[in-house]
Amino acid sequence: MENILEVKKLSKKYTGFELKNISFELPKGMIMGFIGENGAGKTTTIKSILNIIGNYKGEVKIFGLDNKKNEREIKEDIGVVLDDMFFPEILLPKDINTIMKDVYKNWDSDLYFKYLRDFNLPKDKQIKTYSKGMRKKLEIAASLSHHPKLLILDEPTSGLDPIARNEVIDIFRDFIQNEECGVLLSSHITSDLEHIADYITFINDGEIILSKTKDELIEQYGIVKCTESEFKKVDKQDYIKYKKTKYECELLVENKNEFKKKYNVNTIDKISLEDLMVLMVKGEK
Amino acid sequence: MIGLIKKDFLMLKGNFKTWLILLFVYIVMAFQESMSLAFLLPFMCVVTMLSTFSYDSYNKWDAYVCSLPDGRKNSVRAKYIATILLILVTVIITTILTIIIGYYRTKTINLESMGETIMGAIFATTLLQSIMYPAIYKFGVEKARIAIFIVVFGFALIGGVLSKYIDFESIIQGLAFLENYMMIIIPIIIVVMLYISYKISEAIYNRKEY
Numbered sequence: 001m002e003n004i005l006e007v008k009k010l011s012k013k014y015t016g017f018e019l020k021n022i023s024f025e026l027p028k029g030m031i032m033g034f035i036g037e038n039g040a041g042k043t044t045t046i047k048s049i050l051n052i053i054g055n056y057k058g059e060v061k062i063f064g065l066d067n068k069k070n071e072r073e074i075k076e077d078i079g080v081v082l083d084d085m086f087f088p089e090i091l092l093p094k095d096i097n098t099i100m101k102d103v104y105k106n107w108d109s110d111l112y113f114k115y116l117r118d119f120n121l122p123k124d125k126q127i128k129t130y131s132k133g134m135r136k137k138l139e140i141a142a143s144l145s146h147h148p149k150l151l152i153l154d155e156p157t158s159g160l161d162p163i164a165r166n167e168v169i170d171i172f173r174d175f176i177q178n179e180e181c182g183v184l185l186s187s188h189i190t191s192d193l194e195h196i197a198d199y200i201t202f203i204n205d206g207e208i209i210l211s212k213t214k215d216e217l218i219e220q221y222g223i224v225k226c227t228e229s230e231f232k233k234v235d236k237q238d239y240i241k242y243k244k245t246k247y248e249c250e251l252l253v254e255n256k257n258e259f260k261k262k263y264n265v266n267t268i269d270k271i272s273l274e275d276l277m278v279l280m281v282k283g284e285k
Numbered sequence: 286m287i288g289l290i291k292k293d294f295l296m297l298k299g300n301f302k303t304w305l306i307l308l309f310v311y312i313v314m315a316f317q318e319s320m321s322l323a324f325l326l327p328f329m330c331v332v333t334m335l336s337t338f339s340y341d342s343y344n345k346w347d348a349y350v351c352s353l354p355d356g357r358k359n360s361v362r363a364k365y366i367a368t369i370l371l372i373l374v375t376v377i378i379t380t381i382l383t384i385i386i387g388y389y390r391t392k393t394i395n396l397e398s399m400g401e402t403i404m405g406a407i408f409a410t411t412l413l414q415s416i417m418y419p420a421i422y423k424f425g426v427e428k429a430r431i432a433i434f435i436v437v438f439g440f441a442l443i444g445g446v447l448s449k450y451i452d453f454e455s456i457i458q459g460l461a462f463l464e465n466y467m468m469i470i471i472p473i474i475i476v477v478m479l480y481i482s483y484k485i486s487e488a489i490y491n492r493k494e495y
Binding site for chain 1: 286288295296340344351352354355356357495
């Protein structure tokens with residue numbers, strides 16, 4: 001399968017934080033959920049991919065092209081939503097059309113105004129009068145209106161109510177239907193990713209600790225709930241992390257079936273992305 | 286880049302009433318004294334353009350613009366061109382008004398003195414722009430104001446100290462022969478000054494991480 005985005009050994013050092021050899025690949029026609037707690041390095045990774053921040057080590061290829069050497073060409077085909085970064089709020093949504101039609105060669109004014117109508121966004125009101133959710137929808141409309149092939153979205157659903165989130169998720173789902181496009185989507189709302197993501201990439205403290213298809217994750221990973229005495233009998237290499245609660249222990253296991261066989265366990269709970277995040281970050285080894 | 290220039294102009298359209306008031310003030314003053322306020326409108330261009338920097342910074346526009354095709358490359362260029370265009374427009378308006386009002390008052394047109402005044406106004410305005418913009422790109426709007434104050438104060442202080450040891454008056458008298466060439470020298474200085482300022486701003490912007 002051809003990759004639309006390849007990140008290889010991306011490293012970036014700040015005082016007190018470091019991106020450590022980030023690598024992942026997003027095949028065409030797929031949506032990748034990029035998860036991790038606040039400060040884990042999601043936005044730094046996204047900004048590096050987009051060359052918003054420079055001086056990083058490593059290689060980023062988009063549409064098979066180097067993101068620095070072919071920056072202009074690549075960016076014509078990328079739609080971007082950045083967390084809390086957008087047009088000055090003194091502007092009107094219709095101004096964005098006036099500006100962007102001279103920024104992107106493929107800007108489609110009709111499509112942009114269609115999105116505004118679909119999202120119930122008045123085009124003649126200053127952005128500063130918009131609610132947080134409306135601003136987010138406006139950012140999404142602007143990111144989609146030049147017929148991009150790759151969407152890079154940092155927290156695109158934050159601030160949206162469940163109905164708007166569903167609307168937006170459906171748009172992303174439609175977007176990848178032609179199999180030539182791709183979406184990299186960072187989000188804290190893991191339930192959204194469970195609905196649409198084909199791949200999950202998990203970053204923690206500047207390191208990728210997991211990058212797999214969602215199906216693999218859901219089929220293979222699981223949570224074993226047991227008593228403390230049962231937990232003591234489990235080999236360390238058979239679980240990734242564990243967490244003790246008042247009444248039981250929760251073990252994150254990488255291979256449900258093997259664990260079942262080895263320890264004669266009948267049921268292992270299916271894992272949600274939220275459980276996975278919490279156990280990976282807060283669990284102990 | 287045209288899109289980004291349009292963006293700055295669109296951001297300024299909210300200042301339309303302020304511009305009308307200033308225009309009215311200028312017309313009234315011009316009837317009294319003709320040319321002394323020729324710098325007013327061009328000077329206001331730079332002042333109002335500063336508000337676009339504030340909005341850009343508040344909405345973290347710079348990170349977003351860097352994600353657009355040629356966004357980083359064109360962002361600084363667009364800001365300089367938008368300001369220069371605005372200055373040119375206001376200079377043209379000021380000149381036309383000055384000619385009309387001057388002729389109405391005295392029934393004569395003194396092109397030479399008007400040219401010098403207008404050139405002086407453009408020089409003062411572009412000097413402000415050339416100093417302010419790199420400072421804004423480096424420190425942000427708020428800190429840049431303080432930085433400019435420190436620089437101006439520093440220059441005044443150094444000038445004051447040096448004046449005790451250097452005879453500035455004789456230097457100025459020595460350069461008096463240049464007076465006849467001012468209408469050629471000043472435009473060259475303006476272009477060089479803006480070019481250097483632009484290059485510094487561009488270098489700062491290219492290194493900056495948003």
